[in-house]
Amino acid sequence: MERREFFSSFTRPFRREERRTPIYPPYFHSREDFERCLDCSDKSCEKVCEEGIIEIVDGIPILNFSRSGCTFCDECARACELAVLKVEEKRFLPAMVIDPIECLAWHGTICSSCRDACLDRAIEFVGLFRPEIKGNCTGCGFCVGVCPTGAISVGRVE
Ligand code: SF4
Ligand code: SF4
Ligand code: SF4
Structure with missing residues (x-):
């Protein structure tokens, strides 16, 4: 190349x-x-x-x-x-973000696949339907593939 x-x-x-x-x-x-x-x-x-x-x-x-x-x-x-x-x-990876437009929960459907996959407990639901990624996200990516709508992606990359 x-x-x-x-x-x-x-x-x-x-x-x-x-x-x-x-x-x-x-x-x-x-x-x-x-x-x-x-x-x-x-x-x-x-x-x-x-x-x-x-x-x-x-x-x-x-x-x-x-x-x-x-x-x-x-x-x-x-x-x-x-x-x-x-x-x-060795470093952490860039933190993830959830796109509320694509996320099922943000549209009122019960879903917590991302939170269940996060061993660092970095995904918190505000009420039943508003998952948010907290500051302790390591960027490991385990939540990405389990999201049925592909709503989770890498946030800001330094
Ligand atoms: S897995 Fe995806 S659709 Fe389900 S709550 Fe998490 S971000 Fe939303
Ligand atoms: S990238 Fe890893 S630490 Fe961050 S929210 Fe997803 S599963 Fe949790
Ligand atoms: S899981 Fe794969 S990419 Fe991550 S540190 Fe181990 S070998 Fe490297």
């Missing part, structure tokens, strides 16, 4: 479930480091991910939360031979 094509891939729209901003495994220093992934033939990060959420898109590892969520297990960083991912760069 040409250099210009590589950088434009960061802004290219993704399939429906990842139409949002692409999210990378939570162990990188800067996005530009992923250029080195183009020289990696083994793609070990994808192979070792216990949740199967690392998907190689145009040579770059991207998290696909439609499959599952990230346990922050460090395995992808340990397996990365080119040190694009490093355990010492």
Whole structure:
């Protein structure tokens, strides 16, 4: 892939479930480091991910939360031979947001699939029908794939 094509891939729209901003495994220093992934033939990060959420898109590892969520297990960083991912760069992922227009609960239907999937108890319902994501969201993504309407997506990316 040409250099210009590589950088434009960061802004290219993704399939429906990842139409949002692409999210990378939570162990990188800067996005530009992923250029080195183009020289990696083994793609070990994808192979070792216990949740199967690392998907190689145009040579770059991207998290696909439609499959599952990230346990922050460090395995992808340990397996990365080119040190694009490093355990010492471990960070939280960008917090999620719920789109009230797409959320069933916000339209009066009983649904709490996202809250049930959140081990961090970061989704709080105001009354019965207004789920909101709180400040302790780690961005793990476990709530994304369980939402029947795809109402949950990555919020602001630094
Ligand atoms: S930290 Fe673990 S679960 Fe998360 S992307 Fe890396 S290998 Fe997968
Ligand atoms: S799972 Fe989706 S539709 Fe259900 S309450 Fe959560 S955000 Fe709304
Ligand atoms: S709301 Fe909970 S399940 Fe969803 S990304 Fe945040 S911490 Fe993970």
